[in-house]
Amino acid sequence: MILPDGDFDVPAGKIATVVTHLEMTELPAIPSDPEGAWTLRRVETPALDWYRELFRRVGEEWLWISRARMGDAKLAAIIHSPLVEVYALEHEGRDEGLLELDFREAGQCEITFFGVTTKLFGSGAGRWLMNRALELSWSRPIARLWLHTCTHDHPGAVAFYLRSGFRAFRRQIEIEDDPRIDGTAPRDAASHVPVIE
Template identity: 75%
Template sequence: MILPDGYSDVPAGKIAAVVTHLEMTAPPARRDDPPGAWSLRKVDTPALDWYRDIFRRVGEDWLWFSRARMADADLAAIINAPGIEIYALTVDGRDEGLLELDFRETSQCELVYFGVTSGLIGTGAARFLMNRALERAWSNDVRRVWVHTCTLDHPSAVAFYQRSGFRPFRRQIEIADDPRLDGTAPRDAARHVPLIEQ
């Protein structure tokens, strides 16, 4: 379905976002790490409680909801699947960032989830995490690395990905139930997205 030009109504209780898909087909020039005491830890067998906690702490302000709504068995099947790699950005012994890579499609790597907690935004931690993500992604035999982000995310997300070497190639509209209305996210999450119930 192609949306018509002009305004299209979004039903009450729903959220809408413009999703931008970005890709790179060759390793980009390496960017220097910013100064900071961060490290990357591979999480070989992520516990569901751990994963749900870091997913919430990184994504709640941006209304990340897909994994939060999953049943335990479904979530465990994904995060423990062969070809999925999960990493935590750690600072002072605490996990404060999430990186999830998906190598299941031949010759491709998707950055499925990428982000740092709100206290680390603007500190250089995301640059450090992206440098590690691209090193890991391109260390496999891939021809393409891709990611998607949306207008619910941090306002600088698209620019950050472009500075990292990604180029946009597709745009979509996503409409979903507002996760603040079913308890998936707190009602005061993502204050930049108005809550419209009726």
């Protein structure tokens, strides 16, 4: 469907975001690691409560809601798949970052979720985690690595992914129920996206 140019009303109680899909088809030069005390731990068969808590702490400010709304059986089927790898970035004995790699489609990997908690913003932990994501993804026989981000995400996300070697290839508009109205997210989450009821 081709949309005409113009402005379109988003109904009250909904949120709209522009989603940008990015990809790379070969391993780029990986930048030098920033200095920092981080480690990466693969979490085999993650406990759902642990996963949701880390997902919330990393993504709540950016309205990551897909997994928060997902039932236990569906979530377990994804994160317990042998072709999905879940990693925690550890800092000072606490999980402060999430990396999820999905190899379920042959020949490619999707970075499904990637981020660090606000505690680590500006520390270099995001760059360090992306370097690990690139190494882990391309250690498999893939021809494509991809991810998506949106305008609710950190304002520097697209530029960060472009600097990491990705290129944008698709844009979408996504409209869904505002999670702060139905209680999926706290009312004060994502202050950069006003609630309209």
